[in-house]
């Protein structure tokens with residue numbers, strides 16, 4: 001995902017409207033790209049209704065906004081991890097079913113051929 005693509009998705013992400021397929025690439029990009037992360041922080045602050053960006057750096061509300069964004073990103077990572085685990089488990093079940101069918105088929109062949 002490029003910076004341009006990531007930036008187009010910041011608003012959707014903050015509103016939890018980003019499709020699963022795009023969420024993974026988006027999180028991966030902003031985790032690595034400081035510029036897009038900063039862009040998201042600013043967008044998040046604006047939509048969180050914090051207009052006084054030039055107020056003192058140490059204000060608690062500033063920290064809370066950052067904390068809220070970090071929490072959202074952590075939740076996204078857990079969400080993606082859960083999707084991954086579900087996918088792996090589904091694949092494992094598929095594999096088990098495949099081998100079970102194959103073994104039953106081989107046993108059946110032996111009965112037929114012997």
Ligand SMILES: [Zn+2]
Pocket residue numbers: 002003004006029033034035036
């Ligand atoms: Zn970027």
